[in-house]
Amino acid sequence: MAKYKRIEELLLQKVFKVRMIEIVRKRLRWLIMVSVIVCCGSPFVVGLAFAADSPVNDGFTVAKAFAKAQKEHPGIAVAGVAPSAGVSVSRDLVYRDDVGRALHVDVFAPKGDKPAPAVLLVHGGGWMSGSRSHQEPMATYLANRGFVAVTVEYRLSPEARYPAGMSDLYAAVRWMRAKAANYNIDSSAIAILGCSSGAQMATLLGAIKTSPEYAQGGPYQAQSSKVQAIVNIDGIVSFTTPVALKYENDPAKKPSAAEAWFGGRYQQVPELWEQASPLAYVDKHTPPTLFINSSQPRFHAGRDEYVARLDGAGVYSEVHTLPNTPHPFWLFDPWFESTAFWVNAFLQRVLASSDP
Incomplete structure (x- = not known):
């Protein structure tokens, strides 16, 4: 300690x-x-x-992740990005307050003469821990390159099980459109980016064609929750593949992170494990998707079939796998720079021609 x-x-x-x-x-x-x-x-x-x-769970922190990763990669450093001149940072903005407490976002907004494409960034932590502050380096990097970047707080499993956190993300996208004029957001060009468990959530929101019942709660219901691009950084897209069940349904873990989120093992609530798998929804309507992965196959669960379905539907996608990397590589240099470069290049490409 x-x-x-x-x-x-x-x-x-x-x-x-x-x-x-x-x-x-x-x-x-x-x-x-x-x-x-x-x-x-x-x-x-x-x-x-x-x-x-919210209930405090410090199971996943940058410090702990750094201490673990540094054992095998002693040359790494925590990523840090300073905002450029003209980038404003607005913190602790309430986007939802109808769930027993207020939920917040931080907005990183560049100055500009016209509305800018925007990105909602979702942190990881096994659906039970983590903080939106983990996404600040990426948010700042993107804001420095002309995107309005929004980091989001959402309810985690110690406070509320699935699908509560998903409902929060839908509310956050609607908030972004409702406040588009306040932060110079182009509401026709919004992407969602997630890391680890946050990547699974981000991909699920983007892949589902129509808002599910759990998205009907919260403010700004007149606004669309559709996104025009998905960035998945080392998050699974199926809970029911053999490799996903091996880890997420591991009987040695009591409970596993997924079990805690769903409120039961796969054998107990299979409908939830299936419902939360983005792979089940992929078709021609799925937004362009970028995958950036570590070298650990566990976090690729469902990715190859997801990409194959996009290819079959004629939807653009990219896959980048970083060799010899720990799972939370996006938090650390030298991997952060490559990750951020690919994210920026992808979003510049797909949001410039997105449809509302």
Whole structure:
């Protein structure tokens, strides 16, 4: 633990200082409220305290991922990107507040004379942990190149099981269109990008042709939740392939990350495991899709068949696999630069000719 704490301190100083100050302030407010609970024993105050923030799960943090990856790749460094002149950052904007608490986005917006294409960025963490701050380097990189980049907070499995987090992503896309004039967003050119579990969620939202029932909750229902491009960074697109079931339905894990998200193993709720598999929806209406993968086949589950179906439907796709890479490669240099380059090139290509 002391080792992780020291690594965390170094990383925060380098990349996440401003963001972590905000988080620390929130935690201090939470601790103050807990102190009031202890002193006063008020059930009303208890309710306020635990509604302030989502349940905390630090299973996946940049510090822990760095410590693990550095053992095999000692030359890596945490990726960090500074915003260019003219890029504004608007933090902690509420996009949804009808689920018992407020959910937030951060917007990285470049100055421009005309509306710009936009990207919603979805963090990973096994559907149970992680933070939208993990996507800040990519969001900043894209904003520096003319995209409006939006990092999103969504409900994780310790707070609410599937499909709650998916419902949040649909609401976030609608919010982007509702606020297009505020942030100079071209509402006809919105992409969704996800990493790891966030990539599975992003691909699912993009692949489903019509909004599912769980997307009907939340504000701005008059706005479309359709996206014009998908970027999948090392996320599975099928929960029911043999390789996916080997890991996501592993009886040695109690529960596995997928089991915790779905509220049951594949044998218990197969309909949910199938419903959440983007591969089931791929056809000619699926948006152009970019895959960027690590060297670990576990996170390619369903990818090749997904691409084959896109090819058969005449839909553009790209696949890039980085050799000798850990799963969370997108967080670290030297791999971040290649990843960001491919993302930017793909989005520049497909969003320039997207349909509303």
